[in-house]
Amino acid sequence: MGFKTPDMPPGDPAEFESTPVMDRLRMLATHWTEYGFGGPKQMHALYIVKTVLFVLGGWLIVGVTTPGIGLTDLSAWWGELIVYEKLMVWTVLWEITGHAASWGPLAFKFGPMIGGWRYWTKPGTLRLPPYPGRVPGTAGDARSLFDVGLYLVLVANLLFLLVTPGVQNAAAYSEAGLLPGWALISYVALLLVMGFRDKVVFLASRPEQYAVCLLAFGVLASHVDMVLIAKIAMVTIWLGAGVSKFGHHFSLVVQAMMSNTPWLTSKRFKRSLYRDPPNDLRPSRTALGWAHVGGTVVELTLPLVLLFSTNPTLTWLAIAGMVLFHVFIYSTYPLAVPLEWNVLFVFVTPFLFGGFFAGDGYGVTDFSSGWILAAALVLLLTGPILGNLKPEWVSFLISMRQYAGNWASGTMAFRMNGAEDKLDTGLTKTLRTQRQQLTDLYGSDVAEIFLQKCVAFRSMHSHGRAHLSLLQRHLDQLENYRLREGEVVCTVLVGWQFGDGHLFDERTIAAVQRRCHFEPGEFVLAWTESQPIHTTRVRYKVVDAALGVVELGDYDVRDAVAEQPWIPNGPIPHRVTWRMPGYEPAGDFVHPEPIPEGAGTGPKNRPDDPGSGSRAEGSGPEGRPDGMVTG
Structure with a gap:
């Protein structure tokens, strides 16, 4: 990778789209393991300049x-x-x-x-x-x-x-x-x-x-209460993020994030994050350790020390640990780049917990009223609790699930007849599609490689494998479409995106359709909800822009995690809970029959809540519920 030139996967860019889709994704996912996104390092330098301006601006404003x-x-x-x-x-x-x-x-x-x-x-x-x-x-x-x-x-x-x-x-x-x-x-x-x-x-x-x-x-009328609210708010953010990392997603996040870290140049270390690259890209024990010892344990222990410790030495050790934690997150340049938040926390952690030390009258027992503490806890904890139990109701941001890998997401498919260009001609916006933006920089062939590398990045997470499974069933042939990471397209549609698939669900697609007028089969979205904390089943939707929601269902996240990014064994098992009357998936893979009417919840012709409890699990293979597609 050069300062101004991107690092490209092997092969002739002009021949890229003549390769079968799943072969492309395997090549791109494998390339990600050692090179990450592969953008030129001037991109990262640009963010350093922006951070310097942010810090200088804050200093001048205050001073x-x-x-x-x-x-x-x-x-x-x-x-x-x-x-x-x-x-x-x-x-x-x-x-x-x-x-x-x-x-x-x-x-x-x-x-x-x-x-x-x-x-x-x-x-x-x-x-x-x-x-x-x-x-x-x-x-x-x-x-x-x-x-x-x-x-x-x-x-x-x-x-x-x-x-x-x-x-x-x-x-x-x-x-x-x-x-x-x-x-x-x-x-x-x-x-x-x-x-x-x-x-x-x-x-x-x-x-x-x-x-x-x-x-x-x-x-509030007391600065002590203000300080304590600020402390509890920060601790809630950390603990919420830590709790969200329990489960099957976070090790996958750490793999992809660390492989994309610009200063981590050791290919040997990056390969150690995967079980047997390039053949098996599931998380290794090294990735598991980095994820849950360097991540989950830190976020669940050090914040509690900061909140309750009245020992200066212990408090400052915890402060140092959290500062290093945020410096490390900054240095990885995570996609969507929430850098300013980390910079603020690097300053605020010693400022609040050291400058207003708990032992000097700023401990949680020093509230002027217990009602203030109760009100703060209600305001701060309602979103995370509700969001983890009913993620369809709450943004993953409000749920405090930053970096956890467990968020609503989607993969879009545009038929290769110019369907994607309708976004540029039909919508009022200020950004052109990324294909046009990247074509201006690198040409159309290289632009397509980087756009599909984002799809490969998504397939390195559990939900991306579900998206590919659904698209294989609902598209007549993957090679007839250009696949797009939903978050990437969403930033063109609404001007901002930070990993929340709720910003490009069926309601957004319906608004786009009213302006762009796609034909049936031209624009198809495979969309998955966040996984609730109390079940391993994840809900999905398939949306045809011209028809609306055409299928609802769910799958077990463990089946997605167990697969490779390019799903070599075919679609992961998933269960249909509702399908639009008269609609039939166009793909060649086995199509499971929907759950009979009346067995689910919600209206007769479309269940609003196709959850894992909408059908009793029966005697499918290896204890799986009946009606699941196995590919």
């Missing part, structure tokens, strides 16, 4: 706009809660404008490198209301002048918070003061209104990271 805190006297920042407030607002501003997560080439934005504000200030772009039929005033899927105005007011509110000096309110405890509570409350209120109008902007603000803290800083 110039906050009387009582010197620009160059950084020691005066220690113990001043307004520093944390302003840096948090600064980070939220980067997020909600699209300059933080889901920015640039590692989020598949090549020209321009930002969606974000360019979409959210452009009337006519797609808007995704979460409850359009239930919340008055939120129907429709086109961005209006009202939505643009609401977004601009949100941004203006954040800018005001950044430049305003601290005030001496009831919670102020020093000359620097604290941010005015009314402005913090107004931001949260505006964000909630925006959330009902467009969940994309709401999630892009990263409310699971910041909203509760900003609200608490706006309403």
